[in-house]
Amino acid sequence: MKSAPIRLTIIGAAGRMGKSVVDVAQNDPEIQIAALCDLGDSIESGLKNSDVAIDFSQAESLEEICRAALHHRKPLVIGTTGHSQRQREILEETGRSVAIVLASNFSVGVNVLFWLTRKTAELLGSDFDPEIIETHHKMKKDSPSGTAKSLGEILNTLRNSEISIQSIREGEVVGEHTVIFAGPGERLELTHRAADRAIFAAGALRAAKWIINKAAGLYSMQDVLGL
Numbered sequence: 310m311k312s313a314p315i316r317l318t319i320i321g322a323a324g325r326m327g328k329s330v331v332d333v334a335q336n337d338p339e340i341q342i343a344a345l346c347d348l349g350d351s352i353e354s355g356l357k358n359s360d361v362a363i364d365f366s367q368a369e370s371l372e373e374i375c376r377a378a379l380h381h382r383k384p385l386v387i388g389t390t391g392h393s394q395r396q397r398e399i400l401e402e403t404g405r406s407v408a409i410v411l412a413s414n415f416s417v418g419v420n421v422l423f424w425l426t427r428k429t430a431e432l433l434g435s436d437f438d439p440e441i442i443e444t445h446h447k448m449k450k451d452s453p454s455g456t457a458k459s460l461g462e463i464l465n466t467l468r469n470s471e472i473s474i475q476s477i478r479e480g481e482v483v484g485e486h487t488v489i490f491a492g493p494g495e496r497l498e499l500t501h502r503a504a505d506r507a508i509f510a511a512g513a514l515r516a517a518k519w520i521i522n523k524a525a526g527l528y529s530m531q532d533v534l535g536l
């Protein structure tokens with residue numbers, strides 16, 4: 310017997326990413342859009358009749374989202390970036406009671422870049438100095454990007470030193486990230502270029518299907534992809 314579609318709330322539905330999630334979800338027979346929430350809409354009533362919510366809004370909405378998820382015991386997929394330390398703590402607290410996927414980037418390619426960055430840093434060792442360059446469209450609110458911060462965290466844990474991140478804001482660039490390893494007499498660069506927001510939307514929907522029956526916890530896109 311065919312199972313019922315997953316009922317989805319999209320938070321930040323009127324934004325660039327929200328619209329892309331709506332487009333991809335509308336063409337997915339396993340998903341039924343239950344609620345579209347943007348500024349002024351009640352996230353709580355959206356979540357009440359949903360199985361899961363995907364958030365691409367702004368960091369300030371996090372408390373309201375977590376409160377609603379705890380109240381209705383619903384899992385979350387958080388794609389919003391730029392959270393403060395306090396907001397990260399709220400996510401961790403909420404993750405003790407409900408299942409959450411938190412990802413600064415939902416593309417398969419960038420998650421492979423995370424894996425390759427760790428592996429490359431281990432293989433090249435301390436003779437090579439890593440550096441990160443990211444480029445995004447002019448409207449992006451946070452800087453550096455959440456993805457660049459994630460790359461920085463991977464390199465920090467291996468090197469135990471602050472990694473330089475250069476942020477460029479120009480035109481309509483969806484998202485580009487390069488990790489440079491500069492060594493004596495040679496240089497290795499790993500680059501990912503996103504051409505279409507649909508890759509993030511498709512990844513977030515994959516995460517939403519994956520998280521539905523998982524135990525409480527804070528999961529990453531690497532968990533979803535089994536990397």
Ligand code: NAD
Pocket residue numbers: 320321322323324325326327346347348349365366367368369370387388389390391412413414415416451455509
């Ligand atoms: P955007 O500004 O185009 O859209 C954000 C939307 O959220 C707007 O429509 C705004 O009105 C709405 N919003 C703000 N506060 C809200 C609230 N309290 N409740 C409901 N809606 C609210 O931004 P965007 O380019 O779509 O990006 C959104 C977020 O997603 C950013 O943090 C961005 O960095 C992040 N992002 C993540 C990924 C990823 O793969 N994880 C990819 C792209 C963008």
